[in-house]
Amino acid sequence: MLRLAMTTGEETFERVREPLADRGIAVVHVQATERSLRVSGGGSGDGPSGKPAGEFDGFDAGFVYPSRLMEGAVVDARLSVPWVNDRDAVLTSRNKAGVIAALADAGLPTPRTTMVSNPVDEAVVTEAVEPFSYPVVVKPNSATRGVGVATASDLDSLLGVVDYLNLVHDYRATGDKSYLIQEFLPDARDYRAMVVDGAYAGAVERELPTDAVEEGRWKHNVHRGAAATGVDLPDRARELAERTAEALGIDYLGVDLLEADGRLVVNETNARPTVDAAAKYEPDFYDRLAALIERTAAAGE
Known part of the structure; x- marks a missing residue:
């Protein structure tokens, strides 16, 4: 069975474990933060290629590069595996201005x-x-x-x-x-579209409770109390999400879309997107995700 290293221990890890196991991929949590990490033993090492042996051995691929880049460099060196989304992908997506500039140059609508x-x-x-x-x-x-x-x-x-x-x-x-x-786009509808290996794979609409909106809140982040509901996006939104991933060259991407007054724009992207419940995505979501992971692992052989 292929072994996939995942450095997040939150919702995504719990949700993907069983579906990917059913497809021959064992997902294992690798803690990258809030711990000590052995960088060097002062000698030649006791594992393959002189690296310390232990918890980082036996992996075929990594899911997405750790969010903290300093710790990520050590974990990356210890694992020595290809990532579905590597450091460059994470850095590209994290730079909001860089994303907007690249998409604008590609002729895609942005705020x-x-x-x-x-x-x-x-x-x-x-x-x-x-x-x-x-x-x-x-x-x-x-x-x-x-x-x-x-x-x-x-x-x-x-x-x-x-x-x-x-x-x-x-x-x-x-x-x-x-x-x-x-x-600022008032009363905009807020969508997170998922793109896997270049193709639209489903979406959710993120929406604050009515009382929160009446209190003047407007940021529809799930981590701030918004609910994510599965939606069937129209073709133009699907195509925009796919073109965004293509323009940035990122295989696994969350694309944040805002819709207001007939406009549809790409607001941000996330190369470390949270995976929601499978029912909110296309039926073949996990088949395509597993195929992408397998291809990533094969590229590192």
């Missing part, structure tokens, strides 16, 4: 977006927001799960949000010192 690289004077921010209408969305360039995303209703509130970002970016250890100013 109007400007990237700001700190430190800059207030005059630069003022000039950057001039083409937009308020409110605008302000978001860190490489955060996930809606962390740090806010709206600004005027220039003063925008500069206030930027002040907080400046405090964070002032720390020298901060890697990404950029953020995005983006047009």
